[in-house]
Amino acid sequence: MKNEIPLWEVFIRSKNGLEHRHCGSLHAEDAEMALNNARDVYTRRSEGVSIWVVESKHITASNPDQSAELFEPANDKVYRHPTFYDLPDEVKHM
Numbered sequence: 001m002k003n004e005i006p007l008w009e010v011f012i013r014s015k016n017g018l019e020h021r022h023c024g025s026l027h028a029e030d031a032e033m034a035l036n037n038a039r040d041v042y043t044r045r046s047e048g049v050s051i052w053v054v055e056s057k058h059i060t061a062s063n064p065d066q067s068a069e070l071f072e073p074a075n076d077k078v079y080r081h082p083t084f085y086d087l088p089d090e091v092k093h094m
Helices: 030-044 064-071
Strands: 007-014 021-027 047-057
Touching: 007 030, 021 030, 030 047
Parallel strands: none
Antiparallel strands: 007 021, 007 047
């Protein structure tokens, strides 16, 4: 359709979060309207401190049928596996 209103994906960063999380989608004429609508729809209880909106047509997603080649570990590249590194005791959670 020629006059279809664009679909936008909405990402919110919560007050105690470090990353933005996808929380839904909405239709809006432009980015400013999408931001305002996202605020009204997804942060009614002051959940967020930051909102991102991205027009859905600009998102490229991986094909689930090709997940094996994208996400399986590369066993032929041992340097990617940190099994032979000695870490000092001061380094935690690595």
